[in-house]
Amino acid sequence: MTRSLLFAMLAILWIVPAAAHTSASSEVRLEPTKTGIVADVTIPQAEYAYASGNTASNDQASLADAKRYLLAHTAIRSADGSEWNVTIADVHFARNAGTPDLLAKIAYDPPAGAAPDRFDFEWSAVIANTPDHVTRVVLDKNDLSGPQLIGLLREGNTQVTVVAGRSTALARFGSAIQVGAEHILGGLDHLAFLVALLLAAPLLAKNGHWQALRSGKEAAIAVAQLASGFTIGHSITLISVALTGLTLPAPPVEIFIAATILLAAFNVIRPIFARRELWIAVLFGLVHGLGFAGFIREADADLTRNISTLLGFNVGLELVQIAVIVAVVPLLLFIARRGFYSPFRITAAAVLIASSGFWMVTRTVDAVA
């Protein structure tokens, strides 16, 4: 047997594998309003034309067909079965990015007495006769949790139960606190800097060395000053950036934040900014504030929309800082009074220096890359 023939057989085997084509998808974004629900609809134009058999064009007749098609393929029903009134507020074809789409805005209004917060959303446009077409249903309550995917609708699965409800200002404030707390807990660098500041708080500097311990009251005042300075610093930049829209590119800010940890850790070993801790905390707080601001601008623009959510984000940061202080400071004071604080703080400083060095290197490499 010639190996060549076998080789040719393999070529056959492989050259015609069952394809796994990528399917196109539509999106319906539901947004609760004071009176009902508004849906922003995006359907790939070609998929609409294929599924409906209608012409995809912006002339009046085609748009009327598109309205009729959409009205025939969507509904909302309350739990008691009552059907909502559906109005097509806008429909047109446009190319926003990539392929052209059918874009529509549909208003759903509940009948009198029907609860607007819980309902069944029905959608069969395009998916009715197109097995691989998927419609993503997204609920956007306009709060900080962001838009949530609540269903993938397909042929044979054309309904999703929605628990809507507009978010209140209080709920948005609460969500902002949560986002702030999660952000500082997720970013070890901010906490590392805070710990570096706290490590030196029980100590008094003399002749360029840490030589004595502060009393409990003095240490508490020092901690309060450091925490306040840090808070004032990062709040100033955070609010300034939010109000003015100005910010620095993330990579240098992130490298600078790592550098503040490095300096604060060296200060734990030997006092390099003794009696200037408050101003250093403010100054470095300004840098960390740029990092927080960069996060909220990139991750969640809703945070900067109003002062209450911005305040909530800041409150979230402070709550975590306070929790860390409450947990760490008594422990530090306890260790300080036991006579082995020096090796403890040197070891802790070494860990912080190694960590900050690692962050500086990786962030620089990433920035260059």
Next chain:
Amino acid sequence: MPRTRLLIFVLGFPAVLVAGLFLAPKIVPHSTEEPHYSASDLPHAGYGPVSQGDAETKVRERIEYATELAAERPDQWLPKQVLARALRSRYLVDGNADALRDAGRQLALARSVADDGAGPALVSAEWSMEVHDLDGAEAGLAAYDKSVVKLSTGEQATALELRGDINFYRGDISAAERLYDAARKIENGPSVQVRLAVLEKSRGNFDAAITHLVNAARLDSLRTPQTLANIALQAGAIEFARGRYDVAQKWYRKADELFADYWKTKLYLGEAALVAGNTDQAAAMFENVAVDTGDPQAMDALAMLYRRSGDRQRSKAWAARASAEWEKRVGDIPSAYVAHAAEHELAFGDPARALSYARKNATTRPNGEAYLLLARALSANGQDSAAMRQLMRAERAGWKSARLYVEIAQLSAALGDEEHAAEARDMALKLNPQIYSPEATLIWFAHG
């Protein structure tokens, strides 16, 4: 040691260590990195037909001769095997599915007249693999083990390779790799290199897969233009699967230079044209293949092209023709075509029928690709949780493709696991940065 030096050591050492650990892999080149081959790295072609027309003429002559020989010696198995191989060659040249089916029939006849310990055992196993019939391939290999005459080390290697294939398509990629390595030790031929390419591609190791293909071309002693063209097409399909459409097109053009008018090359070049925005050119190429060869994949590709253009009438017409052809082929050789038929039904037909086909496929070939297809069919039938389980099976089996991770991302998001969805999206983009682009929805053949 003075205190300051001790301090420097204590502080400096971990910092240098951490920095060194991080920087070392970036500074020192990765020793296992694969060389990056391009179409110009293929060796020159040897003797053989240089176009589809030439090859068709030659294979017709082979079939005529083999048919006469088989008719003259009806009680001998060897002429029937010769005819079966000629018919398989026809399938390779023009995609005629009847020829593939008839080759199987000739092999069955050959087995029926062969004495115990003789007969077309290994060729039967190969044919079974070709039609995705793993049990049949196993039976062929069992018969080969009982063969009285062991012909060559090449055959021993082939038997090991086929056992590797069975493991691969049953989802045990590691076992397959071990068997391929064992085969390579006996004879490092082109066929094992192609198999290793398939294996590496399934793991998402695209450069390694292309390297094996180039090795296969270099190790092939005959290097017929058609064989090299097939290698070029496979390499191009790998580049396509990772979103490098321009590079893929160069491989496809190389295939066209090597072996002119090849119907498979037309399909892949058509797809490249489609992605580049040349819809009319792509439609012409697909239609040419669909009309000339009756290939239902070309019809499906055409139906999808018209669907993506919003042309319902033409899309439905080509889908209907493809549907009839798939139905016939599934009737002839179910194992070979159920996966294709499932894909067709998912795009243009009935999701319930797609699920039925996908289940059959996953039962007979329980590998990552089959699990992915089954997951998509389950999803199309509203069974998202069951679909997710199949996707996880595919991932656990070591299967890696952008398409797999797209599905995992979509279903994870639908099931409320946004973190998993984000990870899967990152993985999909890592394997193919273009997977979420509008062009990706145009691709029918070379997704990977």
